[in-house]
Amino acid sequence: MGRILGIDYGLKRIGLALSDPLHIIASPYKTISGSDEADILQKLRDIISEESVSHIVVGLPIGMKGQETEQTKLTRVFADSLNCFGLPIFLQDERLSSVSAKKSLIEQNIKTGYNKALIDKRAAAILLQQFMDINQL
Template identity: 55%
Template sequence: MGRFLGIDHGQKRVGLALSDPLKIISKPYKTITYTDLDDLFTQIQSIIIEKEVERIVLGLPKGMLGQNTKQTENIYQFAGHLKSVVDIPVSLEDERLSSHSAKKALVQQGIKTGYNKDRIDETAAAIFLQNYLDRMQ
């Protein structure tokens, strides 16, 4: 049984979350930094193999009213590149408010968010991956 990998893609960092093998629960995994897309795709490929990932769920940023933004278009381009590199399905999941919810959840746990951008990114990925998993149930 494989897992799902949630990806919160940013310009410098990528927050990652993994589902459990039964695809019921997601949890933050880690944040990776990268120098270029080839570097990023190499790291993602390694995680796919190591963690037996069978699907990627990529966060899709939208405006608050559901409209596309410049970042939305960037993610569509990134998704196209990613699909050409990996041999597993790539799904897009609305990530509106996931970073805000991640910050709130971390603060409630007593974790300061100012210097914990990595934690915010991976927690945001876990939030939208969980939304995806819940919808698939």
């Protein structure tokens, strides 16, 4: 059974999380950056290969009232670009995942002002854990 890759997509940084092989626990993995789509896809291709990823979950930033935003549209385009990997791709509502990530870091006395990358990968882990708690793959 391969791992699940969770992705918190952003224009500046992309937070990544990985499940354990049994799909029980999601852990923050790393943050990648770059605006070049080909470079981002290559980094993801390497991670997918190295970590034996079998599924991808992309956080979908939906507005608090359930409406689609400009970032929602950009994230959908990004998620579509992941079809090149030939893996199942799922979209997960990520409302408040970044807020929850920041709050959990503050509770651990970790400063968040200069740790945006840490927030992004923690947010990816939160949305991936939410997905795994609801879905059995």
